[in-house]
Amino acid sequence: MSDNQVRSTLKSASEQAAATIAAMPAKPKIIACPLCGRQFLTHTELTAHYAAEHPDSVAPVTATLNVNGKNCELIFEPFMTLKQVLQYHLGLIGAKEMCDRGACGSCTVIMDGRPALSCNILASECEGKIIETVEGIAVIPKWKPLIDRYCYWDAMQCGYCTPGFLVTAKALLDHNPNPTEHEIKEALSGNICICGTQPRHSQAILEAVLIMSGHAVHGYTASEVDNG
């Protein structure tokens, strides 16, 4: 990508992410019964409705998660994964579901500071957890160089795996702000790209680390990323 294309991609990604996070509901306004569509105002009413009308079915459950810095009270069917709840209840579509079996890393989010595969975790197990998604990372100025370098190096083709890589990279840099190439490759070993971008990720992350620590890369610095 040219520098101008990188700047405008970065700006629009960050604006879209901010709008998505702003739109996340802190609690559901109306709760529709997933089986018959009747609407209720509280989880208690819905549970009573299940007992009366759908006695053979398990009623939706509730959990409060801190997602991208916002406490969100959620009501969902007990079989739903964290990935599904993030997408269908909060509108967060950054984490992708490629394999749906914990093998590719495209659905990676950060849970309580560690990368976690959201396709493999039941949302009902996440009460009180602190979750970060790629949208939350995209709005924090500190991480602009990371996304910037991904764009610069075209470290995506179809882009389906990219959010998972970015989230994993952020989790690595939180704990190890100056990783070696080997440590980056090791951290990304659970993320798979079927389009063949794998070699570009470590290059993008290594350059992001340099920019974030105040160095210029190709004559380009963190303040230029900020002003982009």
Ligand code: FES
């Ligand atoms: S979709 Fe979750 S690991 Fe592949």
Ligand code: FES
């Ligand atoms: S860019 Fe297509 S799967 Fe990685």
